[in-house]
Amino acid sequence: MIEYLILYLYTSLFIIFAIAVYGVVVKPNIIKKIIALSIAGDTANTLIIFLGYRLIEYPKPPVLPTLNPSRGEINSFVKEAVDPIPQALVITAIVINLAVVAFLVFLSIQLYKLYGTLDHRKILVRRGVGSEA
Amino acid sequence: MEKLLIYTLLLTLFVGGIVVAVSFNVFGGSPSGIIRSLALFYLENMYNVYAKTFWAASPEAVNAILWDYRGLDTIYETTVLYTALIGCLAIATGLEKKFRPKEPGLTIIVKAGTRIVVAIVILVSLVLAFRGYITPGGGFQGGVAFAIAPLLLIAAYSWRRLEELGFRLDKAVLLRSLGLAAIALIALAPYMLGGYILQNQFKPWIVFAGAPYTIWVFYIGGTLLFLNISEFFVVSMEFLMIFILLSIIYVGGEK
16 A cells, blocks of 8 residues: 555656746746746655655654653654755745746746747747747 | 747657656656655654754754755755855845835735734734744744735835834844844854754764753754744744845836
């Protein structure tokens, strides 16, 4: 059962990632490219968190529930808690992803000011580089 | 069109191959009952009150890693955030701004709902930031949660209302800079006192006595509380700046 669930999660994550890659490559609108890019980033973050999961019956979050733990509590916590390193990685990755998306949005506003459109084919035409396909 | 079909098929095959490879654990690292030894080290030592050599004085593993064990990484990530924001500001100065008159906003139902939700969001973000060293949360999480409040206010009222409430651009820049200065100060203070940069607790092989982890009856986890608060101000004010700038830039219609 649990193997089936893991396979299901991997499959759905990679399908979402493929859709995001498709959006970045194929969609002509730059805003849609940015949306697809942020979906790709979120998929990668989910995958990283999932890799830190601990495959035991009742895993615990990596937070000690007491300020005065006994030795036994610390030992059982070490045996049951999930991996905290991916979570620490991902929380900064999310914030930086947001900041980068904001930067891309400002860049696309500037593009819109300059060319009056966000379609990258039309931008090429208006620059005099490409031709209207 | 045929080209697109070929691309799609190739992508599907690629994804299918990766799924099969990962689920049969070709790359390694798929979840199992045993976690990495580094994670075991963190889990065992972060709040080990019986052997304090490597402890971080925080019962929350993510915060202990973020601000104690891997503190320099977090500083550099804050730098990346800062640089992205400087880029946004640099682009925004060249764009035309349009200060619209006060707008009526959405209906009274939406406004009443927004008032309640904004109050709850701000409260939750403060709790996340100020208790991040004990319970799940921290400066980054609290800051991102806080960023929702101005966004909701802009959507339901207008940015004028935001300005009336005191969320102003110059204030946000000031608070952001104060937060960054506080992080730098807390990072460098142990170095001035004879320890390592960003050192939190006492280590037997260096002079620095370690930050106090309790003040009176309150447990503060050494420098973690102050780093979390500073990071909260940095992240929340940077996103407030982004949202205010996005709402006052004049874009115009399609040419």
